[in-house]
Amino acid sequence: MFDEKLEIDEDEELSLLETLDHVIDHGLVIAGEVTIAVAGVDLIFLGLNVLLGSVETVERVLGERERRVELLLGQVSRTAFASVSGAKDTHAAQAGEGE
Amino acid sequence: MSLYVYCLGDELSEGAFEGTTGVGGAPVRLLSLGRLSAAVSDTGEESVAVTEENLLAHNRVNAAALAGSTPLPFRFGTRAAPERLAEYAASNEAALAEALARVRGRVEMGVKLMSKAEGEGREAEGKSEDAAVGRGTAFLLKKRREVLGGEAAKLRAEALAAWLAEGVAGLARESSVRFSPSEAIVVRAAHLVERERVEEYRRRLRGLRAARPDLRLLASGPWPPYSFGEVGR
Numbered sequence: 480m481f482d483e484k485l486e487i488d489e490d491e492e493l494s495l496l497e498t499l500d501h502v503i504d505h506g507l508v509i510a511g512e513v514t515i516a517v518a519g520v521d522l523i524f525l526g527l528n529v530l531l532g533s534v535e536t537v538e539r540v541l542g543e544r545e546r547r548v549e550l551l552l553g554q555v556s557r558t559a560f561a562s563v564s565g566a567k568d569t570h571a572a573q574a575g576e577g578e
Numbered sequence: 579m580s581l582y583v584y585c586l587g588d589e590l591s592e593g594a595f596e597g598t599t600g601v602g603g604a605p606v607r608l609l610s611l612g613r614l615s616a617a618v619s620d621t622g623e624e625s626v627a628v629t630e631e632n633l634l635a636h637n638r639v640n641a642a643a644l645a646g647s648t649p650l651p652f653r654f655g656t657r658a659a660p661e662r663l664a665e666y667a668a669s670n671e672a673a674l675a676e677a678l679a680r681v682r683g684r685v686e687m688g689v690k691l692m693s694k695a696e697g698e699g700r701e702a703e704g705k706s707e708d709a710a711v712g713r714g715t716a717f718l719l720k721k722r723r724e725v726l727g728g729e730a731a732k733l734r735a736e737a738l739a740a741w742l743a744e745g746v747a748g749l750a751r752e753s754s755v756r757f758s759p760s761e762a763i764v765v766r767a768a769h770l771v772e773r774e775r776v777e778e779y780r781r782r783l784r785g786l787r788a789a790r791p792d793l794r795l796l797a798s799g800p801w802p803p804y805s806f807g808e809v810g811r
Contacts, residue, residue, distance in 0.1 A: 493796075501637065502654040507585075507651065
């Protein structure tokens with residue numbers, strides 16, 4: 480369901496949170512018929528807790544991904560520097576555009 | 579007897595759910611409701627547990643329906659006796675037909691916008707201001723920052739939403755947008771997009787993302803139209 484082409488999103492956790500965001504908070508409702516509760520806690524309250532938690536998770540997962548990309552870019556630029564001495568800036572810029 | 583209900587549609591086919599399991603691993607079947615039909619599972623009187631598996635199963639069944647035609651998804655956890663479901667479909671017939679016409683041939687796409695370093699900047703600025711003054715003044719400065727920051731954040735969220743709306747203009751047939759200026763996810767938008775224009779929409783979002791490296795743009799979809807099919811709520 481997650482948009483792989485846009486997000487390159489292999490992250491199951493993020494995908495689950497997006498699903499939660501959609502199925503808990505939206506959709507048709509038959510009045511009086513949503514009766515789910517967990518240990519006496521209404522689904523709406525559970526849903527709110529999940530959604531509040533999800534913001535932090537989204538930030539954390541995206542932050543980690545950015546760090547991975549930065550690390551990768553760093554490696555690319557270092558490799559470029561090692562293989563083509565004196566051309567570091569050009570290669571680093573190209574790697575940045577590629578992402 | 580009670581049914582777990584996934585979605586309603588006027589073009590649903592039994593074949594769409596072949597091999598798809600529903601909540602609690604239950605099979606999915608179509609229940610005819612006159613001109614409409616509903617995708618349901620027989621769950622008896624047992625309540626459906628709120629688990630990762632069941633949440634995903636709810637969406638999985640809706641996604642299977644979406645592969646053939648655009649349904650009106652129910653909210654997770656909806657259970658009803660067959661006669662109650664039939665009564666719901668009959669008493670909301672016109673509104674449901676209208677909602678189905680609204681989403682026909684379209685899917686929901688989602689976008690969340692987050693700022694990368696907004697909070698950190700304000701925090702650092704505050705600490706350097708507070709270090710030079712007494713506790714009382716620091717308290718008042720903090721309050722002042724909250725008031726000014728709140729107003730600025732609201733304007734910024736509105737500007738971001740306008741920027742996004744402009745970016746998807748002509749592709750989003752309808753939009754549902756929520757602002758949360760003080761939260762990490764500043765803008766949550768759902769767009770109703772023609773199926774054949776989804777690729778074009780994705781290209782447009784890639785362009786928007788490239789234009790604003792200061793933002794995190796989290797895109798998802800296609801989804802069943804959870805945000806556009808609400809009737810009689």
